[in-house]
Every structure is written in structure tokens, then in C-alpha cells.
Amino acid sequence: MYIVHGAYHFWPKRVAFRNDYCLGCDKPRLSFAVRTFDVGHVFWIPILPVGFWNHWKCSECGRDPHVHVKTRRSFKWIGFGCLVLLSGMFWLTPTGSNDGLTWFFRIAAPAGGTFLLRHLLRTPAEPSLKDHLSKIQPAADVVCPFCGTPLGVSSEGRWTCPACRCVRY
Numbered sequence: 423m424y425i426v427h428g429a430y431h432f433w434p435k436r437v438a439f440r441n442d443y444c445l446g447c448d449k450p451r452l453s454f455a456v457r458t459f460d461v462g463h464v465f466w467i468p469i470l471p472v473g474f475w476n477h478w479k480c481s482e483c484g485r486d487p488h489v490h491v492k493t494r495r496s497f498k499w500i501g502f503g504c505l506v507l508l509s510g511m512f513w514l515t516p517t518g519s520n521d522g523l524t525w526f527f528r529i530a531a532p533a534g535g536t537f538l539l540r541h542l543l544r545t546p547a548e549p550s551l552k553d554h555l556s557k558i559q560p561a562a563d564v565v566c567p568f569c570g571t572p573l574g575v576s577s578e579g580r581w582t583c584p585a586c587r588c589v590r591y
């Protein structure tokens with residue numbers, strides 16, 4: 423049985439911002455945290471209040487900045503391996519009644535494999551998120567990026583917007 427489940431996000435409020443690296447945009451970006459009161463639901467019936475959670479979002483694309491969107495390189499290598507196996511298989515099978523299909527795979531699988539290998543060798547390995555983040559300077563804004571109010575230092579020593587309570591990370 424398929425159980426519909428998920429979470430409701432209540433009372434969203436922007437609480438913080440930081441300089442970040444967005445894997446979706448593949449660029450350094452400003453990201454901000456939205457705090458919501460999350461309640462888990464099953465079949466749309468709120469069941470489990472899990473409390474306040476911060477969700478980081480890219481200011482440009484709105485996605486979680488640290489979620490991979492591209493096909494991982496390792497998956498491409500696996501794909502390449504499959505294509506090599508497939509070409510081998512179809513070159514070893516004797517051509518029989520369905521010649522057309524066998525010949526299609528005999529040509530298409532090595533062609534696809536060559537294309538993928540060229541692509542893999544040409545594109546440099548993507549630097550990991552950690553490398554990207556190590557190059558990001560911490561935010562140094564002195565005005566709030568959301569409401570333009572000059573930031574002040576809160577009692578906990580954090581730069582905070584006195585108007586909308588956003589915290590600089």
C-alpha cells in the first residue's frame with residue numbers, strides 16, 4: 423500500500439543569510455535560511471509536530487544549495503561500463519533472425535561508449551562542495567540584504583538585523 427506522507431511547513435520566516443556555494447547554480451551565491459514549524463503528516467493528517475526547522479535556500483534558484491543536481495561522475499562511469507559490456511555482448515551474439523536490432527546495438531553501444539568516454543576525459547572532475555565552500559568568504563554585509571536596515575551586533579555577538587531579526591552567518 424502506498425502511504426502518502428510528508429511535512430507541512432508552517433509560519434515561514436527568514437531568519438539568517440550567509441555566503442554560500444549553490445550546486446544548482448554552480449556559482450557562489452547568497453543563501454538564506456527560512457525557519458518553519460514543521461508537522462509531519464500521513465494522508466494529509468498532521469500527526470507529528472517536529473518543531474522549528476531551518477531550511478537553507480539559494481537566493482537565485484530557491485533550491486537547497488547543497489543538493490547535487492547533475493548526474494554524478496561515478497554514475498557516468500557505470501554507464502560507460504554497461505555500454506562496453508553491451509557492445510561486447512552484441513558483437514559476440516551471432517546475427518540471427520533479428521539482424522537489424524543486433525546491428526543497431528553493435529553500432530550504437532560502442533558509439534555511445536566512445537562519446538561518454540570522451541566526455542568523461544574532457545571534463546575535469548568537479549571540485550567537491552567542500553573545496554567550493556573553502557573558497558567562499560564569510561558574509562561581510564553591514565546592511566540587511568532583505569530590508570536594508572544596518573546590522574547591529576546582538577547580545578550573542580552575532581551580526582543581526584534589528585528590523586527583521588535576520589542573522590548573518
Ligand SMILES: [Zn+2]
Nearest residue numbers: 444447480483
Ligand atoms: Zn542556486
Ligand SMILES: [Zn+2]
Nearest residue numbers: 566569583586
Ligand atoms: Zn532586515
